[in-house]
Amino acid sequence: MITCYAFGNVPPFAQGLVRDLRVRWALEETGTPYEVAIVGDGGMPRDAYRALQPFGQVPAIRDGALVLFESGAIVMHIAERGDGLLPPPGDRRAMAVEWMFAALNTVENPIQQLMAVDVFFARESWAKDARPSYLAAVEKRLADLEQALGDRDYLTGEFTAADLLMTTVLRILRHTDVLASYPRLAAYKARCEERPAFQKALADHMADFATPAA
Ligand SMILES: N[C@@H](CCC(=O)N[C@@H](CS)C(=O)NCC(=O)O)C(=O)O
Known part of the structure; x- marks a missing residue:
């Protein structure tokens, strides 16, 4: 099961834009099971989260032993393992x-x-x-x-x-x-x-x- 890390609160201008949305969308498109873990605001403390994401930003994911950050790399990882987001190699x-x-x-x-x-x-x-x-x-x-x-x-x-x-x-x-x-x-x-x-x-x-x- 993939864990997607997301902020528990952001200002209104950012709601609907925060980049965990990219990850959730890719997971939904590929039908990949996942859970969301909240960072800050009563969730995982932001200091501890830096062990997963060196810049303290979201998103990051944990997929088994693999921890990944950068929304583009995460979407690529999900797309490579699931169907529907990338054509076959070529x-x-x-x-x-x-x-x-x-x-x-x-x-x-x-x-x-x-x-x-x-x-x-x-x-x-x-x-x-x-x-x-x-x-x-x-x-x-x-x-x-x-x-x-x-x-x-x-x-x-x-x-x-x-x-x-x-x-x-x-x-x-x-x-x-x-x-x-x-x-x-x-x-x-x-x-x-x-x-x-x-x-x-x-x-x-x-x-x-x-x-x-x-
Ligand atoms: N290039 C990174 C950018 C990540 C990013 O800017 N995340 C924002 C939310 S959309 C963030 O965590 N901002 C808080 C901060 O930079 O401290 C990615 O695509 O994952």
């Missing part, structure tokens, strides 16, 4: 893995930076000055991503772990209306979010917070 799998890295390295970085100036540093004057350039960087990535997606339903044609990760990355923009300018991306994100596995993962993720968003 060219199609390589392309799915390519898009997993694109989601986390190329698309998430500018989106996370925009989130930082909008939320974490919202009161700083430098953040207000810098926002237009952070926004422009996001818009450039989204335009290129929409172009690359073309008229396909999913990044490589079939739903894979890459779409799972990309969807959770695009969700980080929910405090803005940026995605509305990219209708094919917005439809792509909605298509992925409609999946029953995502809906179950999101409901459970939200239910675990001690202080739910109003």
